[in-house]
Amino acid sequence: MKTIAFITSVLCLASSSLSYAATNAAVNTSSNNTKLVNAAMPELMTLYKDLHQSPELSSVEFNTAKKLAKTARALGFEVTEKVGGTGVVAVLKNGKGPTVLIRADMDALPVKEQTGLAFASKVITTTEEGLQAHVMHACAHDTHMTSWVGTAKLLSENKKSWSGTLVMILQPAEERGRGAKDMLADGLYKRFPKPDYALAFHNSASLKAGVIGYTPGFTFANVDSVNILVKGIGGHGAYPHATKDPIVLGARIVGALQTLVSRELDPQDPAVVTVGSFQSGTKHNIISDQALLLLTVRSYSDETRQKLIDGITRIAKGEGIAMGLPEKLLPVVTLKDEYTPATYNAPEFTNEMAQLFTAELGKDRVIEVPAVMAGEDFGRYYRADTSIKSMIFWVGGVPHDKWQSAQETGAGLPSLHSPFWAPDARKVIATATQAMNSAVLTILAK
Numbered sequence: 341m342k343t344i345a346f347i348t349s350v351l352c353l354a355s356s357s358l359s360y361a362a363t364n365a366a367v368n369t370s371s372n373n374t375k376l377v378n379a380a381m382p383e384l385m386t387l388y389k390d391l392h393q394s395p396e397l398s399s400v401e402f403n404t405a406k407k408l409a410k411t412a413r414a415l416g417f418e419v420t421e422k423v424g425g426t427g428v429v430a431v432l433k434n435g436k437g438p439t440v441l442i443r444a445d446m447d448a449l450p451v452k453e454q455t456g457l458a459f460a461s462k463v464i465t466t467t468e469e470g471l472q473a474h475v476m477h478a479c480a481h482d483t484h485m486t487s488w489v490g491t492a493k494l495l496s497e498n499k500k501s502w503s504g505t506l507v508m509i510l511q512p513a514e515e516r517g518r519g520a521k522d523m524l525a526d527g528l529y530k531r532f533p534k535p536d537y538a539l540a541f542h543n544s545a546s547l548k549a550g551v552i553g554y555t556p557g558f559t560f561a562n563v564d565s566v567n568i569l570v571k572g573i574g575g576h577g578a579y580p581h582a583t584k585d586p587i588v589l590g591a592r593i594v595g596a597l598q599t600l601v602s603r604e605l606d607p608q609d610p611a612v613v614t615v616g617s618f619q620s621g622t623k624h625n626i627i628s629d630q631a632l633l634l635l636t637v638r639s640y641s642d643e644t645r646q647k648l649i650d651g652i653t654r655i656a657k658g659e660g661i662a663m664g665l666p667e668k669l670l671p672v673v674t675l676k677d678e679y680t681p682a683t684y685n686a687p688e689f690t691n692e693m694a695q696l697f698t699a700e701l702g703k704d705r706v707i708e709v710p711a712v713m714a715g716e717d718f719g720r721y722y723r724a725d726t727s728i729k730s731m732i733f734w735v736g737g738v739p740h741d742k743w744q745s746a747q748e749t750g751a752g753l754p755s756l757h758s759p760f761w762a763p764d765a766r767k768v769i770a771t772a773t774q775a776m777n778s779a780v781l782t783i784l785a786k
């Protein structure tokens with residue numbers, strides 16, 4: 341109890357920007373929250389297994405959206421469907437106070453499940469690209485949705501303890517990086533109450549089940565897909581002097597690109613330039629007239645992102661000039677329309693939430709973790725209005741026995757998107773639901 345009292349006082353001191361009038365009350369209800377979550381778990385696990393068995397790919401989450409919209413309606417939310425495609429917005433107005441947005445993503449991946457679970461997915465469908473594919477919740481967005489329902493249930497049944505507005509959204513197409521963009525473009529902040537706070541979590545395949553990981557500041561990276569079209573002058577492999585070889589030029593570009601991060605950026609400023617694909621040529625003795633390089637480019641700040649894009653363009657063109665190509669044959673750099681902006685956790689708000697989670701779950705279950713270079717389109721909700729205090733956190737899903745044996749043997753664990761990723765869903769859902777519930781009860785304390 342001593343620890344809790346200490347954390348409570350720290351929270352009150354640290355929260356000048358928030359009105360935590362009932363922080364003490366929130367902390368005192370920690371064990372009550374645990375009880376409420378535990379009571380909801382059997383029903384939530386049934387929902388989880390159902391969602392797990394019926395995954396849908398990005399932008400076609402029709403049944404998932406319909407099912408959960410119905411659930412939210414039954415809990416008393418005002419529900420709007422088909423926002424930005426299959427998106428769902430569930431609003432619960434409960435008197436004066438700030439607005440809190442909670443987001444869960446709905447889409448699954450074209451992966452053939454190999455977890456061996458009794459309720460493993462057997463779904464096969466056709467992808468956007470027209471390919472037949474098995475479908476699996478390999479990023480475990482099914483745990484996000486189940487916890488979303490758990491949070492909606494707990495808060496709707498406890499309206500006397502909070503005052504304000506809840507905007508709970510189910511987002512399509514996170515895996516394609518476009519769901520948040522589409523919901524915002526469809527008037528998320530205009531047709532519905534605009535949030536003062538935004539929260540989400542992602543299950544983690546590198547944290548022990550039930551452990552929360554948080555990162556103040558940048559937590560996910562800017563992700564750009566860049567194409568470099570390298571042109572040349574084709575000809576016979578035995579007469580290279582009569583050609584301009586795009587493979588040699590492409591190789592020079594790949595080499596020179598390695599200096600962008602290592603020589604041009606501040607070593608304290610993380611970034612990635614990866615050439616993921618290099619395609620050219622058809623036969624041993626033909627010098628091709630074209631090569632295509634496909635890059636993934638990652639950074640945190642807008643400035644670094646621009647520096648990398650400018651650098652890639654300069655290097656590609658510069659190497660073309662060095663090879664003696666005429667102006668019209670110089671390499672062409674294009675940015676694919678698949679940009680995912682970096683996700684930024686408001687540092688003060690994130691630290692406050694971390695302290696609250698610590699009071700709820702204990703200090704061995706809440707840890708600060710480094711940012712990652714992966715992408716998450718949750719960052720768009722903050723970027724659309726930077727006055728919003730936003731935070732996304734990790735909830736560990738690695739089952740304790742697997743964690744233990746990995747520590748002992750050094751064996752690798754399946755990552756997110758792996759056909760073998762089977763989180764300890766019960767722990768992920770219970771932990772996330774308790775954290776979200778306590779966050780809202782604190783932010784919207786009467």
Ligand SMILES: [Zn+2]
Binds near residue numbers: 479515756757
């Ligand atoms: Zn994913």
Ligand SMILES: [Zn+2]
Binds near residue numbers: 479480481514542
């Ligand atoms: Zn995901």
